Amino acid sequence: MAVEEVESRLLAYGHTACAGCGEALAARTVIEAAGPDVIIANATGCLEVFTTRFPRSAWRVPWIHSLFENAASVASGIEVALKALERSDEAKVIAQAGDGGTADIGMGAFSGMLERGHDILYVCYDTEVYSNTGFQRSGLTPLYAHTTTSPAGELTWGNATRKKDLPSIAVDHGAVYVATASVGYPQDITRKVKKALSLSGPKYIQIHCPCVPGWGIESHMTIRVARAAVNSGLIPLFEIVEGNIIGVRKIKEDERVSVEEYMKLQKRFSHVLKSPRGKDLIRQVQSIANLNIEKFGLLGINE
Amino acid sequence: MKAIMEGSQAVAQVVSLCKPNVVCAYPITPQTHIVERLAILHSEGKLKAGFVLAESEHSAASIVLGASATGARSYTATSSQGLLLMTEVMFNIAGMRLPVVMTVANRAVSAPINIWNDQQDSMSLRDCGWIQMYAEDVQEACDMHIQAFRIAEELNIPVMVCMDGFVLTHSMEVVDIPSQDEVDEILPPFAPSYFLTPKDPVTLGSMAGPDAYMEIRMLLHKAMKDAPRVIQDVSDEFEEKTGRHQGGLLDPYELEDAEIVLVSMGSLLGTMKDVVDQLRDEGYPIGILKVRTTRPFPREKFHDLLCNARAVAVLEKDISLGLEGILCSEIRSAFCRAAKTPNISSFIVGLGGRDVREDDIRNIAISMFENDSCRVEFVGINKEALAAAHWRAEDYTECISTDVCPKPEKGDS
């Protein structure tokens, strides 16, 4: 059919992401917001694997993959090289990785990049599991989610820990811009990416992306589930510039959902809902959402 | 210009003359003086490169990977644990054919932790796809860096310049530091064959499945096999321009009529040459084969230079635990079906900074004239210390192999 608009996207079709992949949509949104004058350093993970199986590539921007844990360092090298070669005007540098590549194995490199103050936008596609290797737990897996390494069993209720607060860690490093976003709201991603790229220094955007097989949802539910996460208060969307919260996405009264309603949409929480202790577990998860709602003032209307 | 200088300072000076665009190294003894000197040169405006302080060797290597892929001449340096931490990135840099140059200040590997010299670190990374070269003295270490950038960039293969920690990095020697013009004449500006730019937005580092991975690896092997010619040419050109003999891959010393040949690499060669000079004076037909390049492994050259010897003793500061010295095994591979095969023995020396004395080398040499068997031995073992730990003589004997390749019985063919 070859429709020009479709043929010319910066992240081309024909990649091998699952149907309905949240990460694919988020990545497409990011690159379309950033435009062609970028260089991307990508960590190992689903996004890398589904876009660049030899001998083909879905990328229409200069793109490099090295390893699982070093996207931030490779991006640092690119940024320094562009400066040294007096080519900084040529391209903005983006590092991108999954939650595992950022919060776990890539943490040291991420910290080094932020601390050194490179002019880089780091995007973390938070699928809340190691999607690529079969949905194992990561430091960003939420409380009580079943993963293949934190299975629900007789003695366990899935993942026993809460999401690591990576945005705060980035803020404490002195990142000039830190934001969370959700693939449920692509226009918000676009705005945040553009804003981040207009600032110089290290920037961090963490995008919440449902993983169809990892979370146990149908391919058409990706956006609904992503929005429910936001509207339950579990995934607060905010922007922090130089340490100050400058904006949050308010939860509209008629869109607000309980964490139980959010959890019900996904198989990864089905053991919680079935269990005799379910009410107690859900209450604990709800309290995380409530804390977010309070901390970021997620209810009410924007002033 | 000739000056008395510490090895690390001299190397840093020469690296700076090579005009790298990006330098990133993480400190580790005994490499520290190199990175510290580069920091000073950078702070004085003499090293005009992006100078990055990484948070680990893994990141330092990743940073030079990214820089090199962007078209920058890139340099790093490390040692021992740092090199092992970089392992993953080392394979990656080579697999992506990025011409990074690295200094390895050779040091022992933990455990037990030990900061002193041997060559276990770089030898353990022999299969990562980097060209590996070993310097005999500070002058050669300096000159080797200039050649390394040339070789790396001509072949798109990264080069590791190995120099013995402390022995070379921390010793004061008279060095001839070339002028900027002299370096520029040997090393033209870097013109990368491919690099990241929106003007031609290629994808680097893609995922290759079972349908393509093997071909890609085979082509890397082929590129390595093409390297000896370039290494030799650059070395010859260097000699022509500076008058300093460098020797390419292997450099024979008193080899023509030698019945016994001692083989080694790195700083040990200086002492070995003194011992061989004495033995020659005493009438012993003995020579040395200096190994300058271990990857690519010049197998045919080894064969041709060693096939006339009666026996070969490989002295090395590394071991493949459970086998023998690594270089020794590799040299054996040059004779798998040769008509004339010398007896080849492995002598493990100087691990973790253990002194290798002239006497040790002399004893090895003389023993080669007296004992024809192929053996694996540890040299300079402190038997009293072992005895204090209730070791018996037999225990030591179990550590050595006296006859690894028994001679065929008469009548066997």
Next chain:
Amino acid sequence: MKQVFGIVVQPGTSREEKKTGWRVFRPKFKQEACIGCRNCHMFCPDGAVYRIDKKKFDADLDACKGCGICAEMCPVDDIEMLLERN
């Protein structure tokens, strides 16, 4: 830029290998009630949906994997998911 087998890969080449065989359902853009909200366009993970007019969109079936997000997100039910014949 030099082409090195296995090292340098050309941009946008994933399009040469369509993933359309993956589809179980295919979207049918009815183009009757469209209000031009662009949800289908914005939310397609594969970038398969294109704009014909302000209130007229369609999916490029070379790019579509049939996930059904466009149909789910259409506020006026103007996209239908049909079972693929093959």
